[in-house]
Amino acid sequence: MRAVVVEQYGVLPVVQEVPRPEPADGSVVLKVEATGLCRSDWHGWMGHDSDIVLPHVPGHELAGTIAAVGSGVHGWQVGERVTTPFICACGACEQCREGNQQVCPNQLQPGFNYWGSFAEYVAVPYAEVNLVRLPDDLDFATAAGLGCRFATSFRAIHQVGKVVAGENVVVFGCGGVGLSAVMIAAALGARVIAVDTNPDALKLAREYGASDTLQASSTTVQEIRDLGGAHVTMDALGSNDIVQQALLSLRPRGRHLQVGLLPSGVQLDVGRLIGQELQWLGSHGMPAHAYPEMLTLVATGNLKPADLITRTITLEQTPAALAALTNGTPAGVTVIKP
Template identity: 45%
Template sequence: MRAAVVEQYKKPLVVENVPDPVDDAGGVIVDVKACGVCRSDWHGWRGEWPGFTGGDLPHTFGHEFVGVVSDAGKSVTQFKPGDRVIIPFTLGCGHCWFCRTGHSNVCPDITMPGFTYDGGFAEYVHVPNADSNVVPLPDAVSFQEAAGMGCRFMTAYHGVVEVGKVHPGDWLVVYGAGGVGLSATQIASGAGANVIAVDIADDKLDLARKVGAVETINSSTTEPIEAVRDITGGGADMSVDALGIPTTLRNAVGSLRRRGTHVQIGMTPEGEGGEVALTINDLITNEIDYRGSFGMPTVEFRYLLDQVSTGKLHPGDLVTRAIGLSDVNEALDNMTTYKTVGTSVVTDFTH
């Protein structure tokens, strides 16, 4: 099969023929029809997350993939060849306490396609523990749109709705108008929140308005914390850092009113590069609620997919480019310089 392979960190991916994945009794093989290119892939490509990948190269990234089951192991009861499926990027073991209580995204034995093993920048991917991990994809949702909801949209949905518990009328400030930030903007707006999007690029802020932001702030020309306080009359009810760098994290927390809630979705590099200083006394005296959010458990997918199927949410609006495997290099390079607008999705695996 063809795959876009990282042979050296920070160097162009090589599109080449690699061995097909091997199935097991409890897994399925997915014929990949579309795969999003995410900033998490960028972190991996730059070698910033060796704890996820084990640091071993060559490696195939790609964790936002959807497709059709091409083969099912003998123990699989819920899926068969020909089924349309979407795959969470966090795959639980299926039998631990966290998986059994609906929190597969924090399973201690989690596996992640594209990170802990080769992923969706390829024609085929193996998915283990299929009955507990694979999710049926409704016919009403196209493969391209489903790949667009991949990591970023599902992650934003879990963070905003389940972890953040956003309410209609809340003021929510989202720092970063990339894939996760735009997704959070659309989802929160759909839930009735008043969303303020913050970024350094006007084209991204324009798209944020199109998907639901009621206010936008260009933080390269305007001090964002004071601007948020002016707009909201004292501070946001909830903030999301969708980027994961010290500036956006601190600004997001600093934009909150007293007793506000911060949801951290953007991930930082491993090691010292991921350590961000916060003034703890401010968190304490203002009773700030700081929450982490990672991926989305399998059990929540039906709520998200039902909203997409019925047209209440539109992740396809965030897909701005359909590309081929070799174009992943350009998408990753653009992330380095923050030139991406919306989501790029691989739909052509022939070049």
């Protein structure tokens, strides 16, 4: 099969012919119909993830058709249209038994723990726990984005942050995760304030439901305070500077959602967290069993993840697009069709 192969961190990968994966016990192999290009893939390419072993194939947001079914997998057939969370949980540990597959200690992530979906085929371990059937009218490109950015934002905003109508929600960073969060928070009735350095991203944020947009600057915190302050803030990019601005923007007893990765760490004013009774909430993906609520809202038109897709590229165009993330995250979502 053809796949994008990383042979050295930070060095432009190339498309190569590599062996197609075989289905292990409990797993399936998917023909990749669409896969998203995410900033997490860039972090992996840069060497920020210790689980990656070179040579490596990135890619963790995916949708496709089942091409082969391993032994011990029941209820799934070749040809079915599916997606999967980027966190493939074991289904047997304490966290999984409690329904918290997104923090499974035995989890495997395509594109990180093993070869991912920047390829024509990809394996999905623990298939019975992690596969999600797709509605017939949901296209593969839209479904691919659900596995990481959209589902991550849905759980962060709705299930972890518990955003309700009338709250001020400030989203820092309007890439795929941030724009998804804007759309979801607006659909819940929140007043959304979007912050980014990219005017094109802010334009999209307004289209997806932001009431206010702010060009990131040294006055961002004061501008947010002038708008009433934030009940909820979300760092959708991953930056120590953003974290500081987010925490300073919160009203007393506000909630901060950390979704963006922080490979260089972060400094926290614990005194402010205590004195203002602020909450720091981490959110990491969403388990397969939680997808039905999100898919229902997509089916009814309350959420429109298809609108987030701004670019579709080929496998051959992927290495350059991955490298371009070094200069910043483009507006909207980029989908790869192998």
